[in-house]
Amino acid sequence: MKRTIPAAIAALIASTALAQAPAPAPDPAASDPVALGWMQGSPPAPDKTVRWADGSFFKFPQTRWSFAHWNQLIPSSDIWRGEGRVSVLPRAERNEMGGIKFQPANGGPTMTWEQALAANYTDAVVVLHRGRIVYEKYHGAMSPQTRHIAMSVTKSFVGTLGEVLVAEGKLDPTAKVAQYIPELKDSGYGEVTVRQVMDMTTGVKFSENYGDQNAEIWTYSRAGGLLPRPAGYTGPQSFYDFARTVQKDPAAVAGAFRYQTVNTDVLGWLIRRVTNKTVGELLSERFWTRMGMERDAMIAVDASGNEFAGGGLILTTRDMARFGEMMRKDGRFNGQAIIPKAVVDTIRKGGDKEVFARAGYATLPGWSYRDMWWVSNDDHGAYAARGVHGQALYIDPKAQVVIARFASAPQAANAVTDPVMLPAYRAVADYLIRR
Amino acid sequence: MKRTIPAAIAALIASTALAQAPAPAPDPAASDPVALGWMQGSPPAPDKTVRWADGSFFKFPQTRWSFAHWNQLIPSSDIWRGEGRVSVLPRAERNEMGGIKFQPANGGPTMTWEQALAANYTDAVVVLHRGRIVYEKYHGAMSPQTRHIAMSVTKSFVGTLGEVLVAEGKLDPTAKVAQYIPELKDSGYGEVTVRQVMDMTTGVKFSENYGDQNAEIWTYSRAGGLLPRPAGYTGPQSFYDFARTVQKDPAAVAGAFRYQTVNTDVLGWLIRRVTNKTVGELLSERFWTRMGMERDAMIAVDASGNEFAGGGLILTTRDMARFGEMMRKDGRFNGQAIIPKAVVDTIRKGGDKEVFARAGYATLPGWSYRDMWWVSNDDHGAYAARGVHGQALYIDPKAQVVIARFASAPQAANAVTDPVMLPAYRAVADYLIRR
Incomplete structure (x- = not known):
């Protein structure tokens, strides 16, 4: 075939690449x-x-x-969302919000929120303020019921699960990965700790440079069945098989942050190993059945049936917003504690800013990375889940705002759209904080 | 790859093959x-x-x-099941039913209902009597929430949709297929009527003999992407593309019933053409959103994204039972008319028994075929949707019984298990009719 x-x-299978000169966009x-x-x-x-x-x-x-x-x-x-009632997201729409003006960070002219959404290929957006829907739009192929691929926003769901298991004492962040997964003992993960996996400071050799035909990303894709395998292929049969072949990078600086999707698959493996449940089963048990989600979600599986923890979550815009609102409310939603407040605190606190800065994300000055979340460390304490082509779950605790956005921008790297979308998110928060 | x-x-992609000598079963x-x-x-x-x-x-x-x-x-x-409440199936369980005895038609010893289910690789079964669940069991990988592939039971859902469109005047059963689908004008379907498609009397050349490497079933499977395509494959790209290549069978007897899965794909195409909706959208609009189904269903798609109308429906056992109950209640369910009573009457009346008898289904004496349903023409007026490996939706109007059963028998042909399961279904009906 x-x-x-x-x-x-x-x-x-990747997420935010480094900034690149934007080509003329369609x-x-x-x-x-x-x-x-x-x-x-x-x-x-x-x-x-x-x-x-x-x-x-x-x-x-x-x-x-x-x-x-x-x-x-x-x-x-x-x-599965279970059999419970859908949790109500009260509506208090403010359609004037489309006119919120802001200054992009790329020196371009002042734009409105509506213009920013349109110019950046937005498929759907839901904005919550104090838990109420204040702005909600669907474009193109999307409707409130349509589920969109979340790309690497998936990682933050998985990272949150991991931190929950840490809080429950089921996963020791100081333990070595190989303690839970002996199969990885002789790989580049042999000496790596669980915490390093969760914060992407593993020091393994895994290039996501698509320009390099020898980059590990290609073998990874074939292993997972995302890319065709040549006749007689005898390489790794799944993402997990691939992880066993990952080497330590002799050039890696100890403790350096490097965004490598395979780390999330290893975290998914850790989660499965300590719970003996699949990531999808846990997402159902811990979140979907308890949060009154509107629709079942889905998660893409690899050629061996393992969930693609690095980027396979498929869900509605409102359900993504519900997850963000749960995070904003310190882990509470739908009248109950969904996750411990300590988990949210750990994520919000972020990672090491110095370490992050050295990774060279020009559009994310002062940010850090923790538990597969991107943390702005700004005066609002905003943090985000981010996926290629514009997927975002942006949480602004101070402004009590959650923005869930799906997009299909032509360029993968969020660095291309960050100079417009990050100031846009902040402008929305600044507008709502006064209401 | x-x-x-x-x-x-x-x-x-097939359903009931002709009777064959059963190999020793695991x-x-x-x-x-x-x-x-x-x-x-x-x-x-x-x-x-x-x-x-x-x-x-x-x-x-x-x-x-x-x-x-x-x-x-x-x-x-x-x-999509929509946002409505789940329709309640009241429970009136009769677990003594496991002991119902019956005489298999193959000369074997007397068996019980429970033994028949176990011996025939039953994954799940729901029996309704007057709309109440009287018997419900899940085995192996199944739970009430699990969705099972329905195989050719799918055809009866599609056939019912087709007959509904006939009742609404949107599809003329006397019209030629080519009138709606000019793309089929030069194929074996050129002179075939819609009614002939719905009743599988098309006279096209399409062999489902898996023992013959030149049988059309192989090209069909490659076209739909179910089977691998050789390098440089330039053949049909979808089930519909394949249908255009189907020839008239010069050896076919006019009006003869021949079970050919491609006919259901052509019916799916007709349905899409006259409604400009996909089969999945129609199943959602007409049935799932109106019947209080418990879970969204799914339908497998081919390599070009077209639903596999011949065998791709994936649904829960209870939701399959709900569909059966709707048929039993002359088209009414969940407090409303789902389909016209005339549609149910047409199906129940069955097709031409003489024509059917000539097709040589040894385990189905006196039966006929209509609108992709198998009609027993027995004294209870029982009729059924049937799929390979034991899938069945059996409706006994006189006994007010509906049996929804999923299985994973090792042999595809229902002819292998019919001598046990058909008398078993009847025994259940005979038991309940006295209650």
Whole structure:
């Protein structure tokens, strides 16, 4: 079976790359998937069909349709919401918010919130203020019921699970990974601690440089079944198999932060090993069945049926907002404690700023990284889950604001859109804090 | 990527084959997927892993796990249940029913209902009597929440949709297929009517003989992406593309019933063409959102994103029972008319018995076929949806009984298990009719 897939697919498994010179971007309005007719018709015409096998599902502008239909392209496991009632998100809409003005950080002209959303290929956005929906929009292929691929926002869900297990004494952050997973003893993870995995300071050799055909990202993708395997392939059969082949990077600076997706798969493995449940089962038990989520979520699985902890979560915009609101409320939601406050405190406190600064994220000055969350360390204490192509769950504790946003920007790196979207999020918070 | 798949996969797309001499069957209890440890462990051991790519997902006994986890193996589209309340199925359990005795039709010794279920690899069963759950069991990988692949039971859902569109005047059964789908004008469907498609009397050339490597079933499977495509494959890209290549069978007897899965895909295409909605959207709009279904269903999609109308429905046992109960109640369920009574009447009336008899289904004497349903024409007016490996939705109007059953029998053909299961269903009905 021919399965040629463009290099772009590899971006699926990564998140924020370093800043790069933005290429001229296509017109967002002109890429509306409904206007373009992707997968419309009975059946869609061949040139309007989006497929996994030919790689079209990861080409822009097809991504404006495919990100909202991920389970139709990739096998996935379901995250059951249980039988409870949906938790009500009260509505107090402020549609004037579309006109909130702000100054982008890239020297561009003043923009409005509405302009920022449109210019950056927003598929859906829900803004909560003190737990009420104040702004909610769906575009293109999205509706309130539609589930969108969260990309690396997934990591923050998994990192939160990991920190919960630490709080419960089931996972010792000071223990070596190999203590739980002897299979990794001889890999680059042999001497790595659980905490280092959770904070991405593992020092393993894993390049996400898509320009380098020898980068580990390619083997990783083939192992997980995201990329085609050549005939007679005998390499690793899953993300976990791949993790066993990961080497220590002799050039790595001890304690340095390096964003490497494979670390999240190892965290997923740790979580499974200490609970003997799958990540999807735990997301269901701990969050979906207890938070009154609106719809079952899904999580993409690799060629061996293991969940893609690094980037496979598929969920509705409102349910992503509910998770953010739970974090904002110190772990409480739907009338109960979902996770310990101490877990939220640990995440909000962030990681080592010096270590983070050395990683060179030009659009994230003063930020740090903790438990698979990005922490701004600003005067509002804002922190975020972030995924390629514009996925974001932004929490501003001081302003009591949560922003859940799905997008399908043509460029993977959030560094491209950060100069507009981060000031936009802050402007929304600044507007609401006065209300 | 190596994608060698055993011939057995082709059974996925077929349904009841002709009777064949049963091979010695493995011990059902010994094939329990939990006892065997399929996909257990964190992660599962390689020899306990069930994969799509290596074909293990369609080998017995792995099927006892995979049939209950189809969406983790094959991409699928979701059939939304909407936001309404779950419709209550009152409980009036009669666990003594396990001891109901009956005489198998194969000359074997008297069996009990419980023995018949166990001996025939039953994964789940729900029996309704006058709309109340009187018997409900889950085995192996199944739970009330688990969704199981329905195989060709799917066809009866699609056939019902088709008959509903006929009743609404949207689909003319006397019209030629090509009138709606000009793309099929030059195929074997060129002179075929909609009614002939719905009743599988199309006279097209399509062999489901898995023993013949030149049988159309193989091209069909490659077209839909169920089977690997050789390098440089330039054949049909979807089930619909394949349908365009189907030829008229010069040897076909006019009006003869021949069970050919491709006919259901053509019906799915007709339904999409006249509604401009996908089959999944219609199943959601017409049934799932209105019947108080317990969970979203799913339907497997082919390599071009088209639903597999011939066998891709994935749903819970109770929701399958709800559909049966709606049929039993002349189209009414959950306090409203779901489909017109005339549609149910048309189906119950069945097709031409003479035509059916000539097809040689030894285990179904006196039966006929209508709108993708199998009609017994017995004194109870029983009729059924049937899928390979034991899937069944059996409706006995006189006894006011509905039996929804999922199974993972090692042999595809229901002819192998019919001599036990059909008398068993009838015995259950006979028992309940006196209550």
